[in-house]
Each structure stands twice: as C-alpha cells, then as structure tokens.
Amino acid sequence: MEGKSKVLVIGGTGHLGKRLVNASLEQGHDTFVLQRPEIGVNIEKVEMLLSFKKQGAHLVTASFNDHQSLVEAVKQVDVVICAISGDVDHISSHQILLQLKLVDAIKEAGNVKRFLPSEFGTDPSRMSDAMEPGRVTFDDKMAVRKAIEDARIPFTYVSANCFAGYFVGGLCQFGHILPSRDSVVLFGDANQKSIFVDEDDIAAYTIKTIDDPLTLNKTLYIRPPANILSQRQVVETWEKLIGKPLRKSSLSEKKNFSIAYQIHYRGGLPQAIPLIYAYVLTGYLGKRLRFLPSEFGTDPARMAEAIEPGRVTFDDKMVVRKAIEDAGIPFTYVSANCFAGYMVGGLCQPGHILPSKESVTLFGDGNQKSIFVDEDDIATYTIKTIDDPRTLNKTLYLRPPENILSQREVVEMWEKLIGKELHKSSLSEQEFLNIMKEQGYAEQVGLTHYYHVFYHGCLANFEIGKDAEEASVLYPDIKYIKVEDYLKRYL
Numbered sequence: 001m002e003g004k005s006k007v008l009v010i011g012g013t014g015h016l017g018k019r020l021v022n023a024s025l026e027q028g029h030d031t032f033v034l035q036r037p038e039i040g041v042n043i044e045k046v047e048m049l050l051s052f053k054k055q056g057a058h059l060v061t062a063s064f065n066d067h068q069s070l071v072e073a074v075k076q077v078d079v080v081i082c083a084i085s086g087d088v089d090h091i092s093s094h095q096i097l098l099q100l101k102l103v104d105a106i107k108e109a110g111n112v113k114r115f116l117p118s119e120f121g122t123d124p125s126r127m128s129d130a131m132e133p134g135r136v137t138f139d140d141k142m143a144v145r146k147a148i149e150d151a152r153i154p155f156t157y158v159s160a161n162c163f164a165g166y167f168v169g170g171l172c173q174f175g176h177i178l179p180s181r182d183s184v185v186l187f188g189d190a191n192q193k194s195i196f197v198d199e200d201d202i203a204a205y206t207i208k209t210i211d212d213p214l215t216l217n218k219t220l221y222i223r224p225p226a227n228i229l230s231q232r233q234v235v236e237t238w239e240k241l242i243g244k245p246l247r248k249s250s251l252s253e254k255k256n257f258s259i260a261y262q263i264h265y266r267g268g269l270p271q272a273i274p275l276i277y278a279y280v281l282t283g284y285l286g287k288r289l290r291f292l293p294s295e296f297g298t299d300p301a302r303m304a305e306a307i308e309p310g311r312v313t314f315d316d317k318m319v320v321r322k323a324i325e326d327a328g329i330p331f332t333y334v335s336a337n338c339f340a341g342y343m344v345g346g347l348c349q350p351g352h353i354l355p356s357k358e359s360v361t362l363f364g365d366g367n368q369k370s371i372f373v374d375e376d377d378i379a380t381y382t383i384k385t386i387d388d389p390r391t392l393n394k395t396l397y398l399r400p401p402e403n404i405l406s407q408r409e410v411v412e413m414w415e416k417l418i419g420k421e422l423h424k425s426s427l428s429e430q431e432f433l434n435i436m437k438e439q440g441y442a443e444q445v446g447l448t449h450y451y452h453v454f455y456h457g458c459l460a461n462f463e464i465g466k467d468a469e470e471a472s473v474l475y476p477d478i479k480y481i482k483v484e485d486y487l488k489r490y491l
C-alpha cells in the first residue's frame with residue numbers, strides 16, 4: 001500500500017460503487033467506505049458493507065445530514081470517489097446535488113488530493129443542448145463541477161459512456177436489461193455509434209487513474225476501441241452467439257412514445273399460485289418433482305392463533321400450502337426460524353440490524369427461547385433436502401441446537417465479545433402491544449412476528465413430532481454457524 005493513496009468510496013453499496021470498492025482493494029489501496037446511518041435495516045446494504053470489511057476495507061460512519069461527520073470522514077483519506085445515484089431512469093433516485101455538501105466538507109477538511117464526483121456517464125459539459133427532462137442529470141453534474149472548481153479542489157471527471165449491464169444486456173432497448181432471443185426494437189437505422197464499458201472495467205480504470213498525474217484536473221474518457229459499436233452491431237453480435245436472427249422493428253425519432261415504469265411488487269402468494277398451475281398444466285405431476293414454496297420462517301401451520309395484522313403472512317402461506325396439496329404436488333416446507341442477519345445483528349430488536357455497544361431493550365424478561373439460523377445455512381439445508389426422500393411431503397424445521405437461545409443469551413454473548421455490559425431496559429408485553437398499535441400497517445405486520453417469537457416463544461415451544469424432520473439431525477455433516485461466531489462479524 002506504500003505510496004498509494006487512501007481512498008474513500010461514497011455510495012459504496014451501489015451498482016457502480018461496490019465495484020469501485022472491490023477495484024480499490026484489488027489495486028492495493030487502503031480503502032474506506034462510507035456507512036450511512038440512514039440505510040437503517042437494509043439488510044443487503046449492511047451485509048455488503050460487512051463483506052467489504054471482511055476483505056480489509058474500513059467502514060466510516062457519516063451522514064449527508066451531518067456536515068462534521070462528512071468532514072471527519074474525508075480527513076481520513078487522500079482521494080474521495082463518489083458514486084451516488086444520478087439517473088432518474090434506471091429506477092434509482094437522483095441525488096447528484098447532495099454532493100454539494102460533500103464539496104463543502106472536502107473544502108473544510110483541506111487534505112484531499114483528488115475528488116472524483118459521481119459522473120461515470122455522458123460528459124455533461126457536452127450536453128448543454130440536451131432536452132428536457134433528462135438534462136437534469138447533466139445540469140446537476142455541471143453544478144457540482146462548478147462547486148468543485150470554485151473551491152479549487154483537485155479533481156478527475158470520469159466519462160464512462162454506456163454501462164454494459166444496462167445497455168448491452170438489453171440490446172440498447174429502454175426498459176430491458178436482458179437480451180431477447182426473439183425480437184428487438186432498433187433506434188431508427190441503429191447505425192449511430194455508441195461506447196459500451198463493463199462496469200468492473202469502469203471501476204478498474206477509475207481506481208487506476210487516482211494517483212496518475214496525467215489525469216489531474218482533467219476528464220478521463222473511457223473508450224475501449226473494440227466497444228465502440230452501433231446498436232445494430234451489438235444486435236448482430238448477439239445473433240451470432242445465439243445462431244438466430246431476431247425479428248426487428250424500428251422506432252423513428254419522431255414516433256411519440258411514452259415511457260412508463262411498471263414496478264411489480266410480487267408477494268409470495270400471487271407468484272406461487274401461477275407456478276402451481278404451471279406445474280399441473282405442463283404435466284409434471286407424477287414425475288420426480290418437488291416444490292418448495294416461499295416459507296423459510298415461522299411454521300404457518302402453528303400460527304392459527306396469531307394476531308392481526310401480521311397473521312397475513314401465515315394465512316397467505318397456508319393458502320399456498322392448500323393449493324399445493326389440493327393439486328397433489330409433492331412438497332417440502334422449510335421452517336427456517338429467525339434469519340440471523342435480521343435478528344442476531346440487531347440483538348433481536350425491531351428496527352436494528354447492527355448490535356449496539358451501549359444499550360439494548362429486552363422483550364419482557366428476555367428469556368423466551370428463539371432459534372437463529374445464518375441465511376447461508378438456510379440455503380445449504382434447503383438444497384440438501386430437495387433430493388432426500390425423508391423430507392418428501394413434510395416440513396423440515398431448522399433447529400441448530402446451539403442456536404436455540406433467548407434474547408438475553410444472545411445479548412450476553414455479545415457482551416462477552418465486546419468485554420462490556422450493555423445498559424438494559426425492558427418492554428412489557430402490554431407496552432409492546434401499545435407501541436405496535438401506533439405504527440403503520442407494514443410496521444405492525446413486522447412487529448407481530450417479533451411479538452409471537454419473543455413474548456410467546458412460538459418457534460421453540462413445541463416438539464417437532466413424527467410428521468416432520470429436523471435439519472441438523474438429518475444432515476449432521478453441515479457445520480452450521482453458531483450465534484457466537486456470527487456475532488464476531490460486528491466487532
């Protein structure tokens with residue numbers, strides 16, 4: 001790492017940001033990643049940050065709402081790279097102007113040798129004639145450039161052209177990121193040249209440039225010669241690969257078309273029912289088939305007494321079970337109990353997925369037993385079971401014996417690891433229910449689950465019985481992650 005700049009990546013869990021973190025680590029830079037408190041219980045982001053830490057990155061807590069925290073974060077490094085979201089299309093929010101706060105922080109810190117703002121696309125300085133409303137991306141990026149240059153902050157602007165993931169994947173068609181094997185809509189004659197760059201390559205070039213005096217206070221264009229292609233050429237390359245010509249239509253520039261996003265929120269129920277019919281219709285019945293519906297939690301068959309509104313999860317899962325069984329489809333239901341990432345990480349507290357080193361709120365006396373399973377172990381047990389005749393038409397419970405613990409026991413393990421006792425408060429059952437009633441519908445659904453697990457012990461308060469199996473008994477060869485080891489990732 002000697003002689004190499006220390007790098008802070010902002011937006012590190014994003015589409016490009018995660019690649020920048022990896023490239024920085026791969027190229028031997030001491031790498032820091034901004035951890036925003038606002039990500040809350042976004043488990044994907046938290047897990048990604050923890051995996052960066054595991055690879056050697058340092059996580060730095062700071063918020064765009066707290067100027068001083070940003071100043072302290074940038075003070076730790078030589079180079080700041082921001083990959084905050086910038087496109088109003090691609091279903092991401094547009095946050096480019098937030099970088100003005102970052103510019104203020106970098107200016108105050110005074111130590112940063114180079115700042116690479118979130119650009120990574122079309123060069124905005126060449127887009128003064130862009131049409132509304134998309135020009136907002138370019139206008140905002142230019143406003144950030146002006147602030148950087150007014151503050152005399154050394155910079156490099158990376159003009160990365162088309163992200164391959166979006167453009168090559170969809171054969172350059174809007175609203176597609178996977179290539180069709182049947183048809184394609186061309187932009188006019190489709191002969192305009194564009195430039196396509198793999199996002200990992202963008203990250204590698206970006207990190208390569210940060211210590212290069214040649215690109216200081218300049219724009220770095222990424223134009224890999226073999227990737228300067230028209231849409232038609234991209235389509236032809238795909239046709240060659242699949243050995244088949246696509247049906248082509250063309251969209252003239254004048255043709256009026258409106259773009260609407262259809263964001264489908266697909267719950268387990270609407271998704272599963274058509275799947276069941278598909279199995280029946282395609283005549284798979286009677287063959288070697290097994291269906292594992294989306295369960296992986298509390299066994300819904302034991303939750304007939306669950307309270308509203310959270311019982312919707314159990315009721316819907318039971319409807320799917322009935323449809324499966326009525327259709328005579330062979331099944332296995334996996335009852336996975338508590339996902340460790342949500343429950344262990346937050347010391348079982350709703351709204352937390354990282355353990356505090358200061359305090360914890362216990363559910364009552366904190367002594368109801370629960371069961372915690374690492375999500376990777378859940379997946380391993382699930383795959384293990386699919387060809388196992390012992391679990392055919394049964395429920396498979398995941399109950400790793402050492403992970404059958406109360407909230408208090410989880411907290412004590414954490415206290416042992418950090419060498420410190422947490423300040424403890426307690427919430428009675430009635431207090432919990434009162435707080436729950438004041439929340440919105442979605443929060444109430446989530447809290448209902450905590451209620452049954454941590455006040456009534458619904459996961460561990462029954463014997464499995466003969467018509468079901470337990471995973472750690474069936475598959476003793478799997479070395480499951482124990483809660484104590486799971487907690488070490490947060491140290």
Ligand SMILES: NC(=O)c1ccc[n+]([C@@H]2O[C@H](COP(=O)([O-])OP(=O)(O)OC[C@H]3O[C@@H](n4cnc5c(N)ncnc54)[C@H](OP(=O)(O)O)[C@@H]3O)[C@@H](O)[C@H]2O)c1
Pocket residue numbers: 010011012013014015016017034035036039045064083084085086087090092093095098118119120121122137160161162163164166
């Ligand atoms: N050339 C192309 O084809 C192309 C395509 C897409 C994007 N781009 C450009 O590439 C850059 C990065 O885009 P992307 O698609 O990688 O971004 P993205 O995945 O949509 O988001 C990147 C990150 O922005 C941060 N962010 C989002 N909302 C925020 C908020 N309210 N406050 C603070 N941070 C917030 C998050 O960082 P945390 O990790 O902190 O949560 C998020 O992970 C943008 O400038 C964009 O215009 C170019």
